[in-house]
Amino acid sequence: MEIFIKTVQLLLSLSILVILHEFGHFFFARVFNTRVEKFYLFFNPWFTLFKFKKGDTEYGVGWLPLGGYVKISGMIDESMDKEAMAQPAQPWEFRAKPAWQRLLIMVGGVLVNFITALFIFWMILFKWGESYVPVKSAQFGLHYHEVGKEIGLQDGDIVLTVDDLEVETTNDIAKFILLEDAENLTVKRGNQTVELSIPEDFDQTMIGQEVKNFAGIRFPTIVYKVVKGSHAADAGLQEGDSIVSVNGLSTVFFHELTATLKANKDSEIHLDVYRGDSLVSLNSQVSAQGTLGFNPAGYGKYVDVKIFKYGFWEAFPKGIDMGFDILIGYVKQMKLIFTKEGAKQVGGFGAMGKLFDGTWDWQKFWFNTGLISLILAFMNILPIPALDGGHVLFLLYEIVTGRKPGDKFMEYAQITGMVLLLGLLLFANGNDIFKAFIK
Structure with missing residues (x-):
């Protein structure tokens, strides 16, 4: 039952975000009178679960839940419709539009995903507010993962700073170590202050041992x-x-x-x-x-829990700050992917499913949906052919140089990008399968 609930949450979250992403492309295409031939949730190789046509556009639901797509007339995309591209450009086609209009059509999906994430975080803070426990208020200190104890941390210690970064919550400790190339910890141990060195490549040790909770609030068993x-x-x-x-x-x-x-x-x-x-x-x-x-x-009586409630408009800038903080943290994590241990942790749909709880919690559901929306926005804007960012890169080249890349070049670039993405998809989901059934 737990796996079923996680799966339903993941599919619902992805469905919402895919529809909104494709709507971003669809919206700007229609604004600029560009024909959209298809608008699909999920992919539909060989057959379609459901479809109907309204105007020039066929709307449908595919059977392969790996994303979705809009097919825009006159655009080299994953459909590789060479026959249509060989015909003279028509006024309603993507290729007939000015470069700036094509640029907006291509960034529309990323823009909508980014706005969606900020809106979700805004509504979360308005509805539920936020709370956290300052580590300095932990009466019995913190407890640590075994890898932390290997560098000298002891249960009961309170980490005050990581290098010169002040620690506010337990999550800050691991975040600063992993993302900021930290070298030292300043620790309160009883009435003393202790300095601990962080070994080189300690971040790789943490990643390799899949440390989920590096530190936590310590409280009595009552x-x-x-x-x-x-x-x-x-x-x-x-x-x-x-x-x-x-x-x-x-x-x-x-x-x-x-x-x-x-x-x-x-x-x-x-x-x-x-x-x-x-x-x-x-x-x-x-x-x-x-x-x-x-x-x-629980630890409520042993710590000073900070609770913040926000009004509708008061939550707006806080939601933007939350979104940018999460995005910046995610971008910084990208460097870890290019390490030996980091590459092993690259995950696909299994890893995304683990974000969700085995019970339905709307606050966590919407937070994870906002997180995935930011990830989709960032990943799609990467300058890789077959992604929105690849098209944006070529359009920027056209705007700057005044020269449009040839259709043959775009065709080869699209094929290259699709091969790269397929390889990444197989690698990421292969990692999930390895962890679930072999490791």
């Missing part, structure tokens, strides 16, 4: 609510209990408990629990998912 009928209920856990050990291993902090439970899936364990001032011993079964069946009290 039971807030026991789920009825769960293993925790059967064992006799009660609200307010503080779990201090499992099978003799310390689990004073919640991240210690979760790690220990995952190591004891489908097993019976012995719990030591403080109930008030009394130490109580309990036995419990651990589920196949590595859980007992209770909700922890």
